[in-house]
Amino acid sequence: MDRVTPPPARSGQLRSEAVSRIRLLQLGSVALLLGSWEAVARLGWVDPLFVPAPSAVASAFFRVGALAMAGLGDTLAKTAVAYVISVVLGVGGGLVLGSIRPVRQAVNPFVIALYGMPKILVLPWIVLLLGFGTLPAVVYGAIHGVFPILVLVTGAVRDVDHTLLMVGRAFGARRRQLYWKVVLPAIVPTVLTGMRLGIVFCLLGVLIVEMFAGVRGMGHVLGSLANGFQAPELFAATALVSTASIVIVLSLDALNDRLSHWRGDTR
Amino acid sequence: MSDLIVVDGVDKRYATSSGPVDALRGVSLGVGAGEFCTLIGPSGCGKSTLLGMLGGLVTPDAGRVLVDGRPVNGPDPRRAATVFQEAGLFPWRTTVENIEFGLELQGVARERRRIVATELLGPLGLRDFAGKYPRELSGGMRQRVAIGRALAIDTPIVLMDEPFGALDEQTRLLMGEWLLDIWRRTRKTVVFVTHSLQEALALSTRVIVMTARPGRIKSVVELPLPYPRAMESAELVALRAKLWSEIREESLRAMGEV
Amino acid sequence: MSVALIRVVIVAVALGAWEVFGRLGNPLLYVPPSAALPALGRLLTLQSYPELGEHLLLTLREIAVAYALAIAAGIGVGAALGLNRVVGRTYGPILAALYAVPAVVWYPSLMLFFGLDAASKIAFGFLLGFFPIALAVLAGIRQVNAQLVIVARAFGASGITVFRKVMLPAMLFTLVGGLRTGLALTVIGVIVGEVLGAKAGMGSLINHAYGLFRTADYVALVVVTLLLIVASDAVAGVVEQRARRWTE
Numbered sequence: 001m002d003r004v005t006p007p008p009a010r011s012g013q014l015r016s017e018a019v020s021r022i023r024l025l026q027l028g029s030v031a032l033l034l035g036s037w038e039a040v041a042r043l044g045w046v047d048p049l050f051v052p053a054p055s056a057v058a059s060a061f062f063r064v065g066a067l068a069m070a071g072l073g074d075t076l077a078k079t080a081v082a083y084v085i086s087v088v089l090g091v092g093g094g095l096v097l098g099s100i101r102p103v104r105q106a107v108n109p110f111v112i113a114l115y116g117m118p119k120i121l122v123l124p125w126i127v128l129l130l131g132f133g134t135l136p137a138v139v140y141g142a143i144h145g146v147f148p149i150l151v152l153v154t155g156a157v158r159d160v161d162h163t164l165l166m167v168g169r170a171f172g173a174r175r176r177q178l179y180w181k182v183v184l185p186a187i188v189p190t191v192l193t194g195m196r197l198g199i200v201f202c203l204l205g206v207l208i209v210e211m212f213a214g215v216r217g218m219g220h221v222l223g224s225l226a227n228g229f230q231a232p233e234l235f236a237a238t239a240l241v242s243t244a245s246i247v248i249v250l251s252l253d254a255l256n257d258r259l260s261h262w263r264g265d266t267r
Numbered sequence: 268m269s270d271l272i273v274v275d276g277v278d279k280r281y282a283t284s285s286g287p288v289d290a291l292r293g294v295s296l297g298v299g300a301g302e303f304c305t306l307i308g309p310s311g312c313g314k315s316t317l318l319g320m321l322g323g324l325v326t327p328d329a330g331r332v333l334v335d336g337r338p339v340n341g342p343d344p345r346r347a348a349t350v351f352q353e354a355g356l357f358p359w360r361t362t363v364e365n366i367e368f369g370l371e372l373q374g375v376a377r378e379r380r381r382i383v384a385t386e387l388l389g390p391l392g393l394r395d396f397a398g399k400y401p402r403e404l405s406g407g408m409r410q411r412v413a414i415g416r417a418l419a420i421d422t423p424i425v426l427m428d429e430p431f432g433a434l435d436e437q438t439r440l441l442m443g444e445w446l447l448d449i450w451r452r453t454r455k456t457v458v459f460v461t462h463s464l465q466e467a468l469a470l471s472t473r474v475i476v477m478t479a480r481p482g483r484i485k486s487v488v489e490l491p492l493p494y495p496r497a498m499e500s501a502e503l504v505a506l507r508a509k510l511w512s513e514i515r516e517e518s519l520r521a522m523g524e525v
Numbered sequence: 526m527s528v529a530l531i532r533v534v535i536v537a538v539a540l541g542a543w544e545v546f547g548r549l550g551n552p553l554l555y556v557p558p559s560a561a562l563p564a565l566g567r568l569l570t571l572q573s574y575p576e577l578g579e580h581l582l583l584t585l586r587e588i589a590v591a592y593a594l595a596i597a598a599g600i601g602v603g604a605a606l607g608l609n610r611v612v613g614r615t616y617g618p619i620l621a622a623l624y625a626v627p628a629v630v631w632y633p634s635l636m637l638f639f640g641l642d643a644a645s646k647i648a649f650g651f652l653l654g655f656f657p658i659a660l661a662v663l664a665g666i667r668q669v670n671a672q673l674v675i676v677a678r679a680f681g682a683s684g685i686t687v688f689r690k691v692m693l694p695a696m697l698f699t700l701v702g703g704l705r706t707g708l709a710l711t712v713i714g715v716i717v718g719e720v721l722g723a724k725a726g727m728g729s730l731i732n733h734a735y736g737l738f739r740t741a742d743y744v745a746l747v748v749v750t751l752l753l754i755v756a757s758d759a760v761a762g763v764v765e766q767r768a769r770r771w772t773e
Contacts, residue, residue, distance in 0.1 A: 025615040050638045106531040118713045118754060120720050120728075121747045124735035128554055167355040170324055171369040171420070172344035181372070185359045204627035211629065211721050219629070226633035238634055242626045249625035262359045262400045 052232040057239070060232035064225070068237040071221035072244055075206055078134055078217065082141030082202045089142070090149025090198065091191060095179070097150070098157020111154075115147040120208065127213045137209040137217065144205030149194040156190035157183060192256040199248060207241075269336075270297030271456050272321060272424065277330035279316050289481035290316045294330070296475060296484055300423070303450055303457045305471040307464065307514060309521035313482030314460045315428050321458060322349045322426050334424065344369055347424040348417035352432045354409040356401040356416075363388070363397045365412050369420035383419055390449060391415045407438040411445075418449070424456045432462065443469055447494060464514065468507055469496050476513050479521035486513055556741045564741035565748055573742050574730060581753070584715060584727040587643050588757070591650030592711045599655050599707060603662025608684070617663065624656045629717065636722060646718035646726065654711030661703020665696025701768040705761040712754055727753070 034054045040046055041053030048056070097104045097111070123140060130136040160183055168182040210219025218241050225234040279291040290313040298304045306314040319325035320332050323342040332339040334346050342349075348369065356365045363384045370380040388394045391411045401409055410430050417425050431439045443466055450457055461467055467474045468490070476485045488510060496503060540558055547557025556564070567573045574580070606613040606620065632649055639645035669692050677691045693700070719728020727750045734743035 022611075022615050025611070026619060029615070102528075102531075105528045106535065109532065110535065116709070116758070117751065118716060120713065120717045121731070121750060123720065124731060124743060125554075125740075128735065128738075128740070161355075163351060163353050163355040164357060166324065167349075167351065167357075167368075170322055170342050170344075170349040170351075171372055171416075172342055173372050177372055181368075182357070185357065188359070200625060200627055204629055207627055207629050208717065208721070211632070222630070222633040226637045229637065231637060234634055234637060238630055241630050242623075245626045245630070246622050250622075262402070 049229060049231060052235060056232040057235045060230075060236040061240075064230075064233040064236055068218070068221060068240050071216065071218040071237070072241055074216045075203070075210065075218040075241075076244070078137045079141055079199070079203045079206045082138045082145060082206060083199055085138070085142040086145030086149055086198050086202055087195060090146045090194060091153050093146075093150045094153025095157055095183075097154040099183075104154065104158065108154075111147070111150060115151055119143055119205070123209065123212060127209070132213045133215055136213065137206045140209045141202040141205035145198040145202035148197040148201060149191075152190050152194035152197070153187060156187040160186045189256075189260050192252075192259060196249065196252045196256060199252060200245070203245060203248075271300040271335060272298040272458070273333040274317070274320070275330050275333070277317075277320060277327035277332065279313065279320070279325065280328055291327075292481040292483055294483055296487070298456060298458060298473075300456050301454055302473055303447075303459065303471045304473045304475065305459045305461060305467040306475050306477060307461055307467050307510075308477030308482065308485075309479050309514070309518040310462075311480045311521055312477040312517065313480065314477055317477075317482070318349075318426050318428050318458060318460050321424075322347050324349070344373065344420050344422065346422055347426055348420050348422045350410070350413050350417050350425065350427040350430045352429040354401070354406075354413040356409055356412055358401050361398045361400055362393055362404070362412050362415075365401070366415045366419050368416055373420070380419075384415070387415045387419060390452070392445070406434050407442055410434065410442065414446070414449070418453065422455070424458065427457065427459045429460050429462065431466070439463070439466070444495070446470065451494065464507060464510060465498075467510070468503055469498065474510060476510065476517070479517045485517060553738050553740060556744050560741050561744045561748070564745040568742065568745040568749060573739075573745070577730070577749075580726055580730050581749075583643065583725050584719065584753070587646045587715045587719075587726065588650060588712055591647045591715055592654055592708055594647070594651045595654030595658055595707055595711055596704065598651070599658025599703075600662050602655075603659040604666065606659070607663045607666030613663070620656075620659065620663075624660070628653050628714065629721075632718065632721065635718075641722055641724055643726070646715045646723060649718040650711040650714035653714035654707040657710060658703045658707040661699050661706070662696075665699035665703070666692055668699065669695045697768055701765050705758070705765050708761050709754075709758055712757055716750065716754075 038054050041048060041051065041056075052060075097107065119140065122143075126136050126140055130139060164182050164186060165178065168178045173181065206217070207219040210217040211223045212219075214220035214223070218237070222234060222237055222241070225237060274294055274296045277291055277294050278289070281288050281290055294313075294317060306317060308314050316325055320327055321334070321339070323339045326340070334343075339346075357368070360368070363381065366384040366387060367380040370383060375383075385397065388397055391414070393408065393411060393415070396404060396408065401412070404412065414425075414427075414430065417427075431442050434442065447470055459466075459470065472490055474488045474490060476488070477483065478485045488506065490506065492502065544557045544559060547555045547560070549555075552560075564573065568577065571577055602620070606617050628649070631652060632645075635645045635648045635652075639648055673691050673695060674687055677687050682690065715726075716728045719726040720732050721728075723729040723732075727746065731743060731746045731750065734740070734746055
């Protein structure tokens with residue numbers, strides 16, 4: 001190893017210094033952005049009807065808070081249901097497609113095609129079929145979320161290290177044991193990645209339906225606020241749902257890291 | 268005394284993109300209990316295939332394989348354990364968990380398997396690495412875990428397919444010494460595939476030389492010599508020369524094919 | 526049985542099932558292929574929607590403008606983040622965090638600001654296409670062999686020259702992949718925007734047909750829009766192939 005590098009304690013300190021410097025820059029940039037935005041708004045350079053000042057948005061939090069939280073809760077509930085469906089179908093389907101070569105080869109192009117197809121095109125039909133409200137949102141959210149998971153898990157199952165499978169067989173594993181003890185643990189990192197993608201897709205799908213044909217939920221709330229030209233409230237609600245989404249994704253990332261610690265630094 | 272392992276006239280053919288290829292043709296041999304039997308030969312001579320047949324992972328197209336008088340028709344973890352060239356450790360399992368794998372498959376209770384695996388750590392030289400993951404272990408350590416996994420199920424036969432092939436020379440030599448020690452203590456029957464003449468001479472009680480593809484048995488050489496082997500002794504020097512001339516002949520033949 | 530044959534069988538069975546169930550079901554909801562095809566014909570001969578051409582052109586224009594903006598901003602931001610380590614480490618995580626937000630969340634704000642016209646669709650399409658491009662540029666720069674840059678600098682090349690003559694060719698493959706994804710997402714963004722609320726464009730026509738229960742026309746419009754999307758991705762695919770051959 002390079003003799004010139006400083007001893008561990010000091011390099012650790014250097015690293016955390018660098019990290020806090022970055023944090024400072026980030027916070028500083030955000031503050032600068034908010035500050036100049038506030039100034040621009042107060043100077044009247046933008047129409048407050050379309051671009052409200054951050055201070056107006058902040059006070060709008062209190063006015064719209066309850067409504068937004070209720071909407072968010074509703075959306076997240078639907079997303080959770082859609083998510084469970086997506087994960088079950090995606091992982092289950094991926095296990096089947098990944099293990100059974102003839103089925104995979106026959107069906108894969110269709111899966112890829114459906115994955116790439118913008119689901120928005122079938123949304124009106126789903127709403128025609130299922131009406132307004134919760135059911136189409138859950139169904140559409142599930143449709144959105146299932147594909148990335150399905151595609152990722154199929155690939156992971158197909159690519160399980162053959163040596164590991166051979167080891168399993170050599171030590172007498174029966175088919176069920178091979179799946180439980182070799183295949184499933186091996187695909188955990190990919191499943192987690194898929195699940196992380198899936199939640200964003202599910203949430204996206206639910207929000208779209210709520211905007212298109214919703215009576216409740218964050219999408220509907222955002223849509224109504226926009227229609228009513230309530231800019232500060234709209235921005236506040238948008239900030240709320242954005243934060244919630246970021247928190248969810250970051251939590252899943254942290255979970256992912258903890259569960260994959262045996263893999264080392266690679267994610 | 269009849270042999271523990273009997274191979275009787277086996278053939279194996281593989282279908283490849285350039286037509287069918289005979290990996291083995293008419294191979295017959297016997298391995299007695301307690302032997303350390305090495306299979307050696309040029310690349311592609313089918314020694315791994317043959318080992319696979321002993322382990323029940325490969326089915327012969329003709330002929331049969333008997334272990335303890337009974338035909339082999341699938342992997343039997345009560346009869347034989349296999350160690351592969353790539354250690355094949357499960358990256359999500361610690362050392363101890365990897366060693367226990369075979370016991371786990373057999374439904375052995377958790378406490379019991381933990382005890383067995385932990386007891387093996389000493390002889391394996393891995394006592395300080397019980398809770399480590401494969402990525403934290405060196406190549407030599409990983410192979411020791413793989414060997415530990417094979418030993419844990421306490422089978423009469425241990426099959427090893429070039430287990431030290433991916434290691435550097437120093438590590439190979441040390442691992443060979445270590446393996447010998449384990450074998451002499453456990454008195455298992457070992458069938459060992461290798462490229463290395465040095466390993467064959469240092470470790471085995473019997474060396475089987477295979478021909479180039481399609482693989483057959485070229486010759487069988489007994490080595491009833493004491494351990495540790497004095498590699499410079501007259502006997503071993505002569506044996507080395509003899510074995511090398513045979514292997515060389517087959518290697519040239521194998522290369523000519525390509 | 527060959528794989529291709531199985532696929533053909535699957536398609537045939539699917540079409541057959543669609544036909545059978547389509548006929549049995551409520552005609553307002555279920556349109557079998559036998560009804561969809563004539564509707565497609567009526568659409569393409571401009572009988573059902575005479576202004577189809579204008580709408581199609583509008584959608585294409587929105588996509589083009591949005592994509593151009595996404596490329597410009599994507600390359601600019603990606604380069605800024607990738608070339609300067611401090612900038613990259615500071616704002617990279619912010620970019621990644623924003624990417625974690627489902628884009629449709631921004632749409633009502635865009636509609637409020639830009640109105641229902643093309644501008645909000647362009648803005649939304651831009652937003653969707655921008656991220657993959659910026660991230661691809663960032664990733665591409667990070668993966669460029671540092672040695673190449675050192676050599677170029679040793680020969681006296683300035684920052685911009687280094688970017689143009691050394692980095693761009695080296696990261697072309699990653700970049701083109703990002704551009705292709707960006708196009709796909711921009712197209713989706715524009716269409717989603719139109720469906721969710723627009724007065725013109727293919728999405729608005731789809732919405733219109735759906736609203737009036739003209740389900741057969743709706744199916745026809747979906748088919749045409751799908752063809753548009755497939756065509757645009759095919760073109761992008763060809764460009765990607767060319768670029769791949771170039772970098773090899």
